[in-house]
Amino acid sequence: MTTTTVRIVGIGCHPGQLTGEAREAVAGCDYVIAADKGSSDGGDDPLLAVRRAICAELGVELVAVPDPERDRDPDLDATAYDGAVLDWHDARAAAYGSVLGARPGTVGFLVWGDPAFYDSTIRVVERLDVPYDVLPGVSALSLLAARHRVVLHEVGRPVLVTTGRRLADDVAAGHDNLVVMLDGRLQATLLAGDWDIWWGANLGSPHEELVAGRLGDVEPEVRAARARARDADGWVMDTYLLRRRSGAASGAGTGVGGGP
Known part of the structure; x- marks a missing residue:
């Protein structure tokens, strides 16, 4: 039976900052999941395009998942803001989980900068109840x-x-x-x-x-x-x-x- 393992990979702030360890990890994935936030012209959002280019260079399929909507009202108080973020994390986990359920294997998530700083990927993956590891990247x-x-x-x-x-x-x-x-x-x-x-x-x-x-x-x-x-x-x-x-x-x- 094929199982699912997730690799959360920090990719730095530019493809040139991808470490050797990160390149090896991404190349070893069966596919990569990335959020698609869309763009004004209906194409890839620019940050998804960078991830797509990295995957193309390393010969790994990228699966784009439409990113759930999130309440980004700048005037939310602290309680409402925390609630909006948690709801967004839950929605992301559900969207990613549906892909993992249909396609088990070694799956990569490419995190801009470093996963340790103001990024939701680790928290979202924790909700998926699958084994995972984290590789650092060059942070902002x-x-x-x-x-x-x-x-x-x-x-x-x-x-x-x-x-x-x-x-x-x-x-x-x-x-x-x-x-x-x-x-x-x-x-x-x-x-x-x-x-x-x-x-x-x-x-x-x-x-x-x-x-x-x-x-x-x-x-x-x-x-x-x-x-x-x-x-x-x-x-x-x-x-x-x-x-x-x-x-x-x-x-x-x-x-x-x-x-x-």
Whole structure:
């Protein structure tokens, strides 16, 4: 009897960042499952196209599964947001499970960046009740630090990895050195205080964008670069390091300074 085993493979932020271990794992799969989020012209979404190209190079079939809808209202409160994400994970698991049930074997899931950072694949696969392993990839965090030639934390100090949705609360709690992901609304620009930013979009792609400097000074550059990345690639994923400027006061007044 044929069984099903899943391999969750981090593919980095560009096909050139696929590690030797990852290439061997993908090449050994019977097929790869990938979510299809669609595109405005009815074709592949750009990130699916990258996965399809990797599979074609390695001689592995890709099975595209329409991605279930998810409530992405940016004004959801914390409870509603968590509920929407859990519902989405359940729906994804059901869609993937129907494919696995019909086609047992060794099945790959190709994760952009690294599966450990703000990706749902491990949580979804856990719902499928099948054996699986995880292979790391080059993360956007690592690539951001490398591109800007910075260390993400100061000597002997922590760095908090968070999201745009949680940024204001984390700053109010006293954090002043943060890596921010999933921030399509650039919540950093609403913070009070004096901050430095090291920002990058579509890291690893031919059209990656980088901006660094005092947040209040470079905000227009960040917004313009973000628009260029979206126009060039058809998608935008940005990540940034945010650090309170040396000597700037912390504590009271670290919340947002206005509405979006």
